[in-house]
Structures are given as structure tokens and as C-alpha cells.
Amino acid sequence: MAHTKLKVCVVVTGVGWTVLLVYVMSSLKWQPGDITDTQRRSAHTSLADNVPLARAAKSHVLLGELIEAAKMNSGNQSKVNTLSSVTSNVSSTQNSGKTVKIVISGNADTLIGVTSAMNSVVSNTKSSVRFYITLPKIVIPDFRKWVLQTKLHRVNYTIRPHDPQMPKGKPHFAKIYLQSIFPDLDGRFIYLDSDVIVQGDVSELIDVDIRSSHLGAFSEECNSGSKRFNLAKPRYSTHINLQHPKLRGFKIKPKSCTFNTDVFVADMNVWKSSNVSLLLMDWVNSSKNDPIYGLEPEADEAEAAMLIVMYNRVSPLPQLWHVGDLGATSGGGYSKQFIKKAKLLHWNGHFKPWSRRTAFVESWTRYYIPDPDKKHRPVKTFA
Known part of the structure; x- marks a missing residue:
């Protein structure tokens, strides 16, 4: 029974991370280019043009905070390894495409x-x-x-x-x-x-x-x-x-x-x-x-x-x-x-x-x- 509950917890946790990643990536898609260029142009554009950048930046921060919290609260090293693997995939996805x-x-x-x-x-x-x-x-x-x-x-x-x-x-x-x-x-x-x-x-x-x-x-x-x-x-x-x-x-x-x-x-x-x-x-x-x-x-x-x-x-x-x-x-x-x-x-x-x-x-x-x-x-x- 305990084994079954553990499986359920793992599945629920996986679904939660998937939803979070989908949100993060959808936010990043709004970003028109590299942050440096966008920030340089922001002085000449309206506040509305900076909303996508703010969403992307906020998503980065939120993801980082959740990762750190998971590392601190997790008592199982395998969970940390899994989390590291997920964040690595996020990074590779962002940098994919020439x-x-x-x-x-x-x-x-x-x-x-x-x-x-x-x-x-x-x-x-x-x-x-x-x-x-x-x-x-x-x-x-x-x-x-x-x-x-x-x-x-x-x-x-x-x-x-x-x-x-x-x-x-x-x-x-x-x-x-x-x-x-x-x-x-x-x-x-x-x-x-x-x-x-x-x-x-x-x-x-x-x-x-x-x-x-x-x-x-x-x-x-x-x-x-x-x-x-x-x-x-x-x-x-x-x-x-x-x-x-x-x-x-x-x-x-x-x-x-x-x-x-x-x-x-x-x-x-x-x-x-x-x-x-x-x-x-x-x-x-x-x-x-x-x-x-x-x-x-x-x-x-x-x-x-x-x-x-x-x-x-x-x-x-x-x-x-x-x-x-x-x-x-x-x-x-x-x-x-x-x-x-x-x-x-x-x-x-x-x-x-x-x-x-x-x-x-x-x-x-x-x-x-x-x-x-x-x-x-x-x-x-x-x-």
C-alpha cells in the first residue's frame, strides 16, 4: 500500500512540474529577442511592449525559487537528481535552434x-x-x-x-x-x-x-x-x-x-x-x-x-x-x-x-x- 502511495505521489509531482514548465515556456515565447537588446530599446518603447519581458523574467525567478525550495525540502537525493535533469532540459530547450x-x-x-x-x-x-x-x-x-x-x-x-x-x-x-x-x-x-x-x-x-x-x-x-x-x-x-x-x-x-x-x-x-x-x-x-x-x-x-x-x-x-x-x-x-x-x-x-x-x-x-x-x-x- 505504501508503495502504491509513493507511486501516486511521484506521478502527481511529475504532473505539477510539467504544468509549471509549460507555463514558463509559454511565457518565454513572448520574448522577442535577447534580454540585453530588449532592455536597451525599452527606454523608447511603451510599457505594454515590456510586459512580455516581465513575464519571462518573472517565470525565470519563479522557477529558480521553486527549484531551490525543492532541493532544501527534499530528503530524497533521487528527487534532486530528477529535478536537475528537468531544469537541464529547460535550458537546452531555450538554447535549441540556431x-x-x-x-x-x-x-x-x-x-x-x-x-x-x-x-x-x-x-x-x-x-x-x-x-x-x-x-x-x-x-x-x-x-x-x-x-x-x-x-x-x-x-x-x-x-x-x-x-x-x-x-x-x-x-x-x-x-x-x-x-x-x-x-x-x-x-x-x-x-x-x-x-x-x-x-x-x-x-x-x-x-x-x-x-x-x-x-x-x-x-x-x-x-x-x-x-x-x-x-x-x-x-x-x-x-x-x-x-x-x-x-x-x-x-x-x-x-x-x-x-x-x-x-x-x-x-x-x-x-x-x-x-x-x-x-x-x-x-x-x-x-x-x-x-x-x-x-x-x-x-x-x-x-x-x-x-x-x-x-x-x-x-x-x-x-x-x-x-x-x-x-x-x-x-x-x-x-x-x-x-x-x-x-x-x-x-x-x-x-x-x-x-x-x-x-x-x-x-x-x-x-x-x-x-x-x-x-x-x-x-x-x-x-
Whole structure:
């Protein structure tokens, strides 16, 4: 009989702990990010925004007090061991699930694209996301206000000014100086230009296959489904100045296909061990007297440097994860059904969805968040 009562007590105790854990975890789900970031923003947000944090913190305290009380009152060491096991499971549950790191660079002209891209990412994933945003120093206050006063206030991000070596008006040069801009960035990351909308789950993109000897996953432009490349394929001969003195001895095949350098997945630890950032900066500096880029109108030092350093060392991105050239013409070269299935849309080219009439602008406006100060607005036609 005593044995039966003991079993009942154990079952009741287990049910009680289960209920408590469910309450704790449900409270924690309200927490938008790490506590440090939320506390830092709390001075600018309403009291209502801090309620979830208070609930989570209260749950932590309550759980700790109950654990300590159980340890003090329990005369059975096995119960303490069981309790320790339960608390360990709570900790592992809270820390399970990787954080997807996403780098985006912009400036005053493209800030509207940066916030839209961020919104598209968080709207289509349940994974934890950390943004690494780099902007000109003068634009950073506008960005902070835009985030704090809109639905983006719950996102986690690190903001850094552009590297002083970057040419003005060319935010895409940030990919050359990533290591100096974000010295704390490590592991895998996704780089996105500001003229991108993500319709898929970035947790899938971050796990794309990258060969051990490769420096990242990129979209090969010869495989683009755009009508832009029906006649002329993008080759190294047009994007790179193969007659540059430093390229003597390099066995680059002129007819090799180029890859798009505006959207990619890479590992910063691999870049550091391979001195990728130093090599990229060295090639950019080599272009001061004799350009390293070719005759392609949109080619520049940043693209050329990446094409040279990563020649034959890139893995492919799945086609749906980079549907580009939407800004090359106002009409586009894809069907509406294909655009709907696409996981990432890229308006590379002169036609940006916030400044000119462009293809599939409705896919972009779905994630557009108005600037609270109304300083950065799309053209009236698309507002």
C-alpha cells in the first residue's frame, strides 16, 4: 500500500512540474529577442511592449525559487537528481535552434529597401534571426527610429557605420570590408543587397551545401532564367580586365560564367582562415591605377575583386533562392507563377521597386513599411 502511495505521489509531482514548465515556456515565447537588446530599446518603447519581458523574467525567478525550495525540502537525493535533469532540459530547450545571421548594407537612397528586406525575412521564418546592418553614419539615426516605431522593433540587430575606405554612394562595397565592419561576425551568414525580398524561410538558405574547398554559395548567372541572358551570357571576359598586370599567370578562362555577388551564403571563419577579406581589399586597391573590371556597364571593383578571389571556388545556390534581374527592365522575364514560387526576388539593375516602374512591384510592396518620419518614401505611383 505504501508503495502504491509513493507511486501516486511521484506521478502527481511529475504532473505539477510539467504544468509549471509549460507555463514558463509559454511565457518565454513572448520574448522577442535577447534580454540585453530588449532592455536597451525599452527606454523608447511603451510599457505594454515590456510586459512580455516581465513575464519571462518573472517565470525565470519563479522557477529558480521553486527549484531551490525543492532541493532544501527534499530528503530524497533521487528527487534532486530528477529535478536537475528537468531544469537541464529547460535550458537546452531555450538554447535549441540556431540563429540565422543576415548582413545587409544600404544608404539614404536604399534605406527603404533595407527595412523592406528585413520585414520580408522575419515574416517568412520562425527561426531566430540576427541582422547585421551597415549604413553611412549619418543615416543610422533614421534607421533606428524606423525600427523602433514600427513592427520591426522586435527584431534583433547590430548596426555599424560603413568602413571609411568605402566609396560614397556604393553600399554594396560593404561585402569587401565585412571583417572590419563586423569583427564579431563569425560562422555562416547570408549577405543580401537592399533590393531583395525574401519569400522563403532563411533557415533553409543558411543550410545550403557549400563544398569544403569553396568560399561560399552564389548564383551562377549563366543559369539565370531571365530573358536578359537569352543572347549574351555573362562571361569573365566582359566583367574582368584580363589584361591587368596582376592577372598575369592567373588561369582564368575568358568564357567562364560569372556569378552574382549581391546574394550569397558564406562562412566568416572560412573567410578569415583563407584571408578572403585581405585579398578582396588588395584587389580593390589594385584597381586605382589600372581597373580590374571589364567593359560590362555594371561592373566595378567590388564585383571584380570577388570574381577573381573566388574563381572556381563557389558552390551553386538553388535557382529559386535567387531570382534576379527584376530591375534590368521594366517588364521582367518571368511568369507570375514562377515569381510566386520563388524564395528570393532580386531587383538588380536600374529599376528599383521604390523608385521606378518595375516588374512585379506588388511582391515588394507587400513588405514595404512606411517611414514614420516620411523622409524616405517610394515614388507616388507605387505608394
